[in-house]
Amino acid sequence: MRAFVITGPGRAEVRDVPAPEARPGEVVVDVERAGVCGTDMEFFSGAMSYLHTGQARYPMRIGHEWCGTVAAVGAGVDGCWIGRRVTGDTMLGCGRCRRCASGRQHVCADRHEIGIRNGWPGALAEQLPVPVRALRVLPDSVDAALGALVEPGGNALRAVGAAALPPGGRLLVLGPGTIGLLAAQIAAAQGAEVHLLGRDGGSLAFAASIGLTRAWTVETLPELPWDAVIDASNGAELPALAAELVEPGRRVVYVGLASGPSLVDSRNLVLKDVTAVGVLSGSGGFAGVVELFAAGLVDPRPLVAATVCLEDVPAVLAGERHPAWGSGPKIHVVPSSKGT
Structure with missing residues (x-):
């Protein structure tokens, strides 16, 4: 599959990488849309603190604001998940420690963060592996633009x-x-x-x-x-x-x-x-945000200035803005589309 890979400060490319397989307790999602945020820009520039503490390293695959459709399930996951439109939590606790047991998996010392921490691949790719426990189902009234805004909305x-x-x-x-x-x-x-x-x-x-x-x-x-x-x-x-x-x-x-x-x-x-x-993350806020978006009480879609392909992401991460784009602060990416 195609995936966006940062290879070093200011260096990135679209690569063909092995497609993920759904391990026990996980699903594989076909990514419909993903957002780019300030954290991603810091990884591209080399300023992000995780790069200096050893919690992240190059090469890395970014992208933690996303939505898509479940394409495959691993052992122990109900097959009814296949075909569901979903988004998911970025913070993946170990599930064994005191913090996870008390509902604080987002501050688990051994957590993975999708596209950010401890090597979990991100959503700027055609497919993404996700633990089923992190998923949140999206109703039909929450389109792709809204779905990829659920994670920042949770924050x-x-x-x-x-x-x-x-x-x-x-x-x-x-x-x-x-x-x-x-x-x-x-x-x-x-x-x-x-x-x-x-x-x-x-x-x-x-x-x-x-x-x-x-x-x-x-x-x-x-x-x-x-x-x-x-x-x-x-x-x-x-x-x-x-x-x-x-x-x-x-x-x-x-x-x-x-x-x-x-x-x-x-x-x-x-x-x-x-x-x-x-406030560290959107963990615990996903359900409420999906309800607000689905009911039309909050419509953040005007915040999306443009929707681009993977080949356009280096320029986005470098802070470049196309004159034809809107004035909103958010850029979205469709990983399945190809640049010219």
């Missing part, structure tokens, strides 16, 4: 839940990227007054175009009491700003990751009695 849903907003509360989201916009859409669908903080007019104009009109820069941000702040940015200075802006006795949620250390003055948390919550 966003968990972040909004962790914010613990009061009814009708005011939320500030830092960073109008994919997860920030998804968090804003989800919170708005739940009745929150949502504001966005961004750096440039282009991203804020796009947010306004999808109905998120309360969009600001640092210079224009109004002085309002923020019942919760979600930091979905990659700015090293913004975690501290989130702690400064949030109302006393409320919550700040960290779901974005900067490339370098982010400093937060713990005195701001203590003296304001603020709760700070970190």
Whole structure:
């Protein structure tokens, strides 16, 4: 089968690789669509921390936002899975440790992460092996674009839940990227007054175009009491700003990751009695996001600027944008199509 392989910093190619076989407890999925995210770009550039801690190494196959159809099942897996449209969790715990037993498989010390950690191949390929326990069935009302947005949507849903907003509360989201916009859409669908903080007019104009009109820069941000702040940015200075802006006795949620250390003055948390919550993954959020998408309560499809083939991915990872693409922050890939 064809698969996208990163061979070193700034180097990648589409290769013919052996197709996966469904091992016991696993299925093989024909990948319909996959998303490219900031983590993938860090693997391509060589900046991703897992490359420096030994939890990932080249050559590697990326892609952890995906949807597709089950094509084969391994021993112990019910054959009724064949033909089902699915997506799945990225975090694959060992299933034996204390964390896995308590429902925290996404922070299992020995976990695999699809397309990210400990060598599990990713979804930028025609087929993908997945443990059946990680699958989530997609209803017909959730198309391919929505299906490949479920994983980042799970992150966003968990972040909004962790914010613990009061009814009708005011939320500030830092960073109008994919997860920030998804968090804003989800919170708005739940009745929150949502504001966005961004750096440039282009991203804020796009947010306004999808109905998120309360969009600001640092210079224009109004002085309002923020019942919760979600930091979905990659700015090293913004975690501290989130702690400064949030109302006393409320919550700040960290779901974005900067490339370098982010400093937060713990005195701001203590003296304001603020709760700070970190969100690592979409684990636990998949079912809720699928329900929101299926019911039409949240429609993030405008976030997808373009859908490309595997041969186009190196340029995408390098940050190139085609003039004909839309303004959304997300690029999707159809692994089964071929470039010219």
